[in-house]
Amino acid sequence: MREFAESPQVAKYDATKGGHFAWHSDIGHGLAAGKRKLTLVLQLSNPDTYDGGDLEIRPSAQIQMANRAQGSVSVFPSFALHQVTLIKRGIRRSLTVWAHGPAFR
Numbered sequence: 211m212r213e214f215a216e217s218p219q220v221a222k223y224d225a226t227k228g229g230h231f232a233w234h235s236d237i238g239h240g241l242a243a244g245k246r247k248l249t250l251v252l253q254l255s256n257p258d259t260y261d262g263g264d265l266e267i268r269p270s271a272q273i274q275m276a277n278r279a280q281g282s283v284s285v286f287p288s289f290a291l292h293q294v295t296l297i298k299r300g301i302r303r304s305l306t307v308w309a310h311g312p313a314f315r
């Protein structure tokens with residue numbers, strides 16, 4: 211791990227707008243996005259204020275659900291598939307930070 215080459219990203223999932231994020235990996239094609247190694251997601255919202263909107267991570271065959279507690283951080287390899295399920299009530303906010311480094315070998 212050598213750097214944090216991108217600005218943190220705040221995401222908002224709003225039940226009135228069908229907020230969700232389909233299964234994906236965070237390895238992108240851009241200069242920085244292609245060097246992502248670790249993804250860190252901070253839960254910004256009180257879990258009592260929304261339903262659904264769960265961060266699910268699939269580092270292997272088994273799906274893991276991220277801790278919903280406000281202030282908790284989930285860390286996973288950026289290549290791991292993950293999604294945010296449809297939010298059914300309220301608003302969830304998250305802050306995502308990526309750590310970067312040379313290609314995996």
Ligand SMILES: O=C(O)CCC(=O)C(=O)O
Pocket residue numbers: 219221231236251265292294304305306
């Ligand atoms: O909001 C989240 O929990 C995940 C966000 C995410 O996967 C991303 O921005 O790539």
Ligand SMILES: [Fe+2]
Pocket residue numbers: 234235236292
């Ligand atoms: Fe992601």
